[in-house]
Amino acid sequence: MPNEPAVQMFNVQIDGVWHRFPKGTRVIEACEQVGVFVPRYCYHKMLSSPGNCRMCLIEMGFPRLGPDRKPELGTDGKPIINWMPRPQICCAQDVAEGIAVRTDSPLVKECQRGVMEFLLINHPLDCPICDQAGECRLQEFSVDYGTSQSRFLENKVKKPKAVQVGPRVTLDDERCILCSRCIRFCQEIAHDDVLGFVDRGSHTVLTAHPGKSLDNNYSLNTVDICPVGALTSTDFRFKMRVWFLKETKSICTSCATGCNTVIGTREDVIYRQTPRENDDVNSCWMCDYGRLNYKYLEAEDRLLEPRIRSDGKLVPADWPTAIGQAALHLKQFAASEIAIVASGRMTNEELWLTAQLASSLGVKCIDIVPRRGRGDKILLSKDRNPNTNGVRLILGSRSAPGAKLMAIADAVRSGEIKALVILKENAMHLGLSVEELARLPALIVMNILRNAATEKASVVLPACGFAEKRGSMVNGKGRLQRLNRATRPPGNARDDWEILRDLLQGIDGGDSLHSIEDVFRRIRETVPQFAGLSLSKIGDLGVHILKIEELPATHPSDEEAIEQAIAVQAARRSVRSDLDRAYANPAESITRQAEAQTAPRR
Amino acid sequence: MAITVPRPRLTWRERWYLPTIAAGLAITFKHFKNTLLGRTKVTMEYPEQKWDAHLPDYYRGAPALVSDAGGRVRCVACQLCEFICPPRAIKIIPGEIPPGDRFAKVEKFPQEFDIDMIRCIYCGMCEEVCPEQAIFLRKDYAITGFTRADMVHHKEKLLEIGGVMHGVVLKWNEKK
Numbered sequence: 061m062p063n064e065p066a067v068q069m070f071n072v073q074i075d076g077v078w079h080r081f082p083k084g085t086r087v088i089e090a091c092e093q094v095g096v097f098v099p100r101y102c103y104h105k106m107l108s109s110p111g112n113c114r115m116c117l118i119e120m121g122f123p124r125l126g127p128d129r130k131p132e133l134g135t136d137g138k139p140i141i142n143w144m145p146r147p148q149i150c151c152a153q154d155v156a157e158g159i160a161v162r163t164d165s166p167l168v169k170e171c172q173r174g175v176m177e178f179l180l181i182n183h184p185l186d187c188p189i190c191d192q193a194g195e196c197r198l199q200e201f202s203v204d205y206g207t208s209q210s211r212f213l214e215n216k217v218k219k220p221k222a223v224q225v226g227p228r229v230t231l232d233d234e235r236c237i238l239c240s241r242c243i244r245f246c247q248e249i250a251h252d253d254v255l256g257f258v259d260r261g262s263h264t265v266l267t268a269h270p271g272k273s274l275d276n277n278y279s280l281n282t283v284d285i286c287p288v289g290a291l292t293s294t295d296f297r298f299k300m301r302v303w304f305l306k307e308t309k310s311i312c313t314s315c316a317t318g319c320n321t322v323i324g325t326r327e328d329v330i331y332r333q334t335p336r337e338n339d340d341v342n343s344c345w346m347c348d349y350g351r352l353n354y355k356y357l358e359a360e361d362r363l364l365e366p367r368i369r370s371d372g373k374l375v376p377a378d379w380p381t382a383i384g385q386a387a388l389h390l391k392q393f394a395a396s397e398i399a400i401v402a403s404g405r406m407t408n409e410e411l412w413l414t415a416q417l418a419s420s421l422g423v424k425c426i427d428i429v430p431r432r433g434r435g436d437k438i439l440l441s442k443d444r445n446p447n448t449n450g451v452r453l454i455l456g457s458r459s460a461p462g463a464k465l466m467a468i469a470d471a472v473r474s475g476e477i478k479a480l481v482i483l484k485e486n487a488m489h490l491g492l493s494v495e496e497l498a499r500l501p502a503l504i505v506m507n508i509l510r511n512a513a514t515e516k517a518s519v520v521l522p523a524c525g526f527a528e529k530r531g532s533m534v535n536g537k538g539r540l541q542r543l544n545r546a547t548r549p550p551g552n553a554r555d556d557w558e559i560l561r562d563l564l565q566g567i568d569g570g571d572s573l574h575s576i577e578d579v580f581r582r583i584r585e586t587v588p589q590f591a592g593l594s595l596s597k598i599g600d601l602g603v604h605i606l607k608i609e610e611l612p613a614t615h616p617s618d619e620e621a622i623e624q625a626i627a628v629q630a631a632r633r634s635v636r637s638d639l640d641r642a643y644a645n646p647a648e649s650i651t652r653q654a655e656a657q658t659a660p661r662r
Numbered sequence: 663m664a665i666t667v668p669r670p671r672l673t674w675r676e677r678w679y680l681p682t683i684a685a686g687l688a689i690t691f692k693h694f695k696n697t698l699l700g701r702t703k704v705t706m707e708y709p710e711q712k713w714d715a716h717l718p719d720y721y722r723g724a725p726a727l728v729s730d731a732g733g734r735v736r737c738v739a740c741q742l743c744e745f746i747c748p749p750r751a752i753k754i755i756p757g758e759i760p761p762g763d764r765f766a767k768v769e770k771f772p773q774e775f776d777i778d779m780i781r782c783i784y785c786g787m788c789e790e791v792c793p794e795q796a797i798f799l800r801k802d803y804a805i806t807g808f809t810r811a812d813m814v815h816h817k818e819k820l821l822e823i824g825g826v827m828h829g830v831v832l833k834w835n836e837k838k
Contacts, residue, residue, distance in 0.1 A: 188740035188793045189770040222761065222769065298756045298770050301741045 073160035078138060087150035087161060088116055096163050099172065099201045101179075101287045102239035103151035106344050107248055110152075113179075113239050115201070117147040117171040123158040131158060147171045169205070176206035182217045182262060183288075184234045192289030194302040198237065217262045225255070225267070226274030228294050228348055229283060233265045236290035242266070242282035249345060250278040250438070266290065277347045277440065284334055284344075293332065295352055300324075300331045308546035309336060309600050313405060313526040314350035315433075316443035316536030320601065321346060323354075323527050323546040330354050330527055330547060338601050341539060347440050354527060357547075361510040363522035364551025374520065379554065379562070386519040387566030389502035393479045395422030399468045403484035404428045404445025404461060406556065407531025407543060409579040411447070411454040412586075413560035414483060420568040425477065426455060429485045430462035441536050449534035449606060453587050465490055472496060479504070484523060484556070487513035506559055521563075522553040529555050530576055532598055538606025540590070542598045709804070717801050722784045724802040725777055726824030727817065728795075734765050734834075735821065736796035739772040743788035743797055751781035752788065768834050775817040779805045798824065 068083040074091055081090045089105065091098050101113035123131035123139035131139035141160040147167060162168060180202065187193045219233035243255045243266075254272045257264050268274055274282065283293045305324035312319040312333065319342035324332045333354060335346035366382035367374045377385070390398060400423055402414045418426045428451050435442035445451075448461055469490045471477040479502035480487070487497055488511065497503055498516040505514050506521040514520050527546040534540050549555070561573050573579055577595055584590045589605040597603070675681055696702045706713065717723075729735050739756035757773035759766050788797045800823055807813040815823070 186769075188742070189738045189768070193740075221767075298739075298758050301745070303745060304741070 070155045070157045070159075072155050072158075073138075073141065075161070075163055081155045083155070085155045087118070087120075087153045087155055087159075090155050091118075091150065091161065091163060098150055098163055099197075099205055100151055101197060101237060102241060104241050104244075104285055104344075107241060107244045107285075110240055110244070111149045113237065114149060114175050115172065115179075116149050116151045117168060117175070118150045119162040119165050119167055120144055120148045120150075120153070121160045121162075123160075172201075172205040173207060176202055177211070179237050180206065180210065181212050182234070183237065184216065186235075189298075190232075190235065190289035191292045191297055191302070192235075192286070196289060197287035219263075219265050223267075224294070225291070226279045228352070229274050229279050230292050230294045230297055231266065232290050232292070233267075235288050236266050237288055238264055238266070239287060241285045241287070242291055245278075245282050245285060246274070246276070249281070250276045252276040252278075255282075277349055277436065278345060278438065280348045280351055281335070281345045296332045300326055305331060306546070308527075308544050310527065310544045310546060311446075311533065311535075311541045311602075312346055312350040312353075313446040313533070313543070314347075314353045314444065315435075316441040316446060316448060317342065317439050318446055318533060318535030318539065318541050318602075319346040319350060319439060320541070321351075325527075325546045328547040328550075330357060336600075340601070340604070341535065341537070341541075342439055345439060347436075347438070349440065354525075356509060357525040357527060358550075359509060362550055362553070363507060363510055363514065363520060364553060366522060366552065367517075367520040369518045374515065374517070379552070382519055382521060383559070383562045383566050386504045386521070386563055389504060389518055390421060390479055390481070390567060393502065395424070397476070397478040398423045398481070399425035399471065399477045399479075400427075400481040401465070401468065401483065401485055401487070401490065402426065402428050402451070402455065404431060404443075404448045404451055405484055405526075406447060406450075407529070407533055408447065408450045408454055408540075408583060408590075409531045409576055410483075410556045410560055411450055412579060412583045413557060413564055413573075415455050417481075417560060417564050417567065420564065425464065425468055425471070427457070427464040427468065428455075428461050429465065429489050430460070443536055446535065447533040449536065449538060449611070450532075453534060453589055453606075454583065472500060478502065482506070482513065483560075484508070486511050506556065508553075521559050522549075522551065523556045523559060524549045524553060528553075529557070530595070531557065532580070532595060534605065535602075536611075538604055538608075538611055539602045540593065540598055540605045541602035542595060542600070714801065721801050721803075722786050722799045724779065724784075724800055724805055724815070724823055725782065725786075725788055725797055725820070726800045726802075726815075726822075727775060727797055727820040728824040728827035729821060731826060731828055734768070735771060735817075736794050736827065737772050737775065738768055738770045738794055738796070739775075740770075740793060742791045742793065746787045746791045748785060748787065749781040749783050751778045751783075752776070753778075765834075772817060775820060777815045777820060779807075779813045779815055780810060795827065798827070800824065 069080045070083060072079055072081055072090055074094055074096055077094070079090070079094050081093070086109070088098050088100060088103055098116045098118060100116045102111065103109055103116060121141040121143035124142045126132045134140045139158055150161060179198065183198065187199065190196070193199060216234070221232050221234060223231040223233065225231040238257065240257070246255050247253045254268050254274050254276070255266060256269055258267055259265055280293055283291045302324070304326045306326060308323045308325065310321050310323050312321050320336040320338040321333045322336050323330060324334065333351045335342055335344060337344045365376045366379055368377045368382055368385045398421055400414065400418055402411060406414070428445070431444040432442055433444050445461070451457065451461060468477065469492050472480060472492055473496055478500065480500055481504045483506045487503070487505065494512050494516060497513055503517045504519045504521070505517040506523050507514055508523055508525050526543060528549040529543060530545050531543050532540055533543065557576055557579060565571060573582070580595050584593060593603065693702065697704065727735060727737055739754050741754050741756070744752040744754050753774070753776045754772050755774040756770055759769055759771050784799065786799050789799050802823055805813070
């Protein structure tokens with residue numbers, strides 16, 4: 061692109077091969093880009109580089125300069141390198157013109173072996189009970205770079221174990237290798253400075269500042285970035301070994317941000333959710349609220365079988381009967397007597413089928429339940445519905461979500477509406493009482509959990525949670541992302557899109573939708589933003605389908621929150637350098653801490 | 663290609679059959695006489711008699727959990743045996759040892775430890791993989807039951823078969 065400012069490129073020799081990298085690239089990243097992995101504990105690409113683990117030691121050299129201050133060239137026409145006689149960390153070193161690094165020389169290997177030995181001196185041998193085992197950097201690098209034997213005969217240092225450093229995080233200080241990733245995460249990403257090191261030498265321990273606790277909404281990210289088992293999730297602690305987990309790429313559906321996730325399951329039980337890197341959405345992080353918001357899928361009050369009302373009582377029925385009953389109910393009312401309440405938690409495919417259902421019945425009265433909460437400036441959006449933009453695109457509603465709900469509730473009370481279809485929402489949220497719902501001639505409910513409203517329904521259709529189905533959603537920034545199925549639905553519950561498809565076919569008699577891909581193909585024909593896409597083309601990282609100006613003006617808070625989060629990320633890069641300086645100069649960092657303590661807490 | 667196998671050329675004695683029949687019957691009568699006189703034993707009277715004393719040291723019988731001399735179940739529920747088990751016979755539900763317990767330092771223990779002896783193939787992988795020397799194949803081979811549920815060895819049964827293992831695993835000592 062001609063208008064882009066030219067980035068200065070530097071020649072760098074890595075393990076004897078010359079490459080070119082843009083100015084500002086860290087040497088450790090440059091190595092990684094050309095497929096040379098340098099082991100590291102403290103370095104994390106989203107955080108500042110204090111350089112305190114010493115695992116990424118390499119040999120570095122500069123071009124030898126002749127008397128004319130020009131690099132002397134060898135027989136191959138490349139500069140001759142003068143190697144520094146000592147190793148150097150590569151995580152805090154930017155590339156420069158002509159520098160050369162060796163990552164596998166005998167000196168480097170000796171350094172790595174030495175660092176590993178020091179790190180393991182006081183590390184307990186409790187891998188069999190450690191939750192990190194299997195995804196532990198210390199285990200991995202011990203095999204790759206360490207020795208098989210310990211020369212340490214003395215007793216290991218005793219440190220606090222199983223410390224509740226926060227409501228969701230358990231700390232084992234004996235396992236901590238003092239990399240300070242968690243401290244930097246709290247300072248730089250979560251903006252909540254709670255963790256720090258106290259005491260000296262081998263007795264240094266990680267702890268929360270006096271009177272503080274690691275209770276911010278991003279605390280579990282420290283567990284993800286902890287390279288060892290020092291910080292573990294209290295929720296996941298001792299539940300399941302990581303090597304049993306089946307990992308399914310999906311997205312979080314707890315707010316409009318739609319953080320990319322990996323769902324860890326075994327035998328249809330979800331054990332944990334972890335963030336998946338996507339620089340356009342959530343970087344490497346996700347909030348604790350979204351991460352732990354999966355328990356309801358295994359709740360006692362899951363709806364497990366379709367039920368129909370017979371002689372005033374809800375009785376179990378098979379699927380064709382329940383669907384037939386629902387279609388029968390809907391067909392006996394005029395279009396003006398039916399209202400549909402959909403959900404911003406439904407996928408695009410389900411919403412499209414809902415729209416088809418509404419149009420085949422002629423129903424105009426259709427809306428979703430808005431769900432708003434406090435957003436933060438990091439990831440959590442004010443809009444807690446994951447697919448509000450999908451609703452806007454597919455249901456084609458002009459008004460703000462939830463604008464018609466009051467009217468629907470009033471019409472139910474006055475008896476104008478005789479049939480109410482509630483999809484994935486609690487009818488009580490409309491402000492209707494149980495008695496008012498019980499008076500409805502037809503109440504068709506598709507939901508996951510049992511509630512007071514489902515008990516008054518004419519037909520109950522048990523559906524799937526976010527981890528049990530496939531589909532796509534459009535996040536607050538207009539990015540189309542994909543959900544994948546991690547577990548099978550419990551009992552006789554069915555995929556939402558199949559229920560809606562069968563209901564639609566029970567009403568209009570059609571028979572053309574056989575797979576969720578068919579539904580997506582039909583969306584593609586009607587919604588221009590989906591043109592040229594398919595479920596598989598969305599990919600793991602999603603695609604942007606809405607431009608900023610296409611995003612609704614009715615609730616700009618989502619985008620604001622995300623834009624600000626991006627701004628914070630960008631600002632962090634400039635902050636990084638002076639934080640580096642602070643780590644290099646402990647006196648200065650102590651003053652900073654003192655300032656932080658005197659300053660009023662945000 | 664078809665191969666023509668030459669028939670053996672039999673002698674006149676062999677073609678006659680009778681001498682061979684007589685020789686065979688002689689052997690039969692010899693055994694008959696010895697059995698009547700109690701000189702040879704053809705069967706072992708299991709289960710009144712057992713061959714336990716003759717089992718070799720390397721015999722692989724039922725897997726079992728052991729406790730150490732201090733009364734601690736050695737297993738820490740690392741689930742490596744569950745992972746390695748080829749027929750997936752092992753199922754473990756880990757639990758946390760409450761703080762204040764005598765063995766609180768170990769932190770983790772098996773709340774439930776089931777081995778489905780219908781599935782078990784006595785391969786000994788669990789014993790080999792165990793980092794805590796907590797599971798061993800004992801010499802019990804007569805694993806029977808009337809129902810499938812009977813054939814699942816729960817933790818109590820496994821500890822009963824396993825008994826106490828002497829010799830300490832140093833790493834859980836308070837000093838280490």
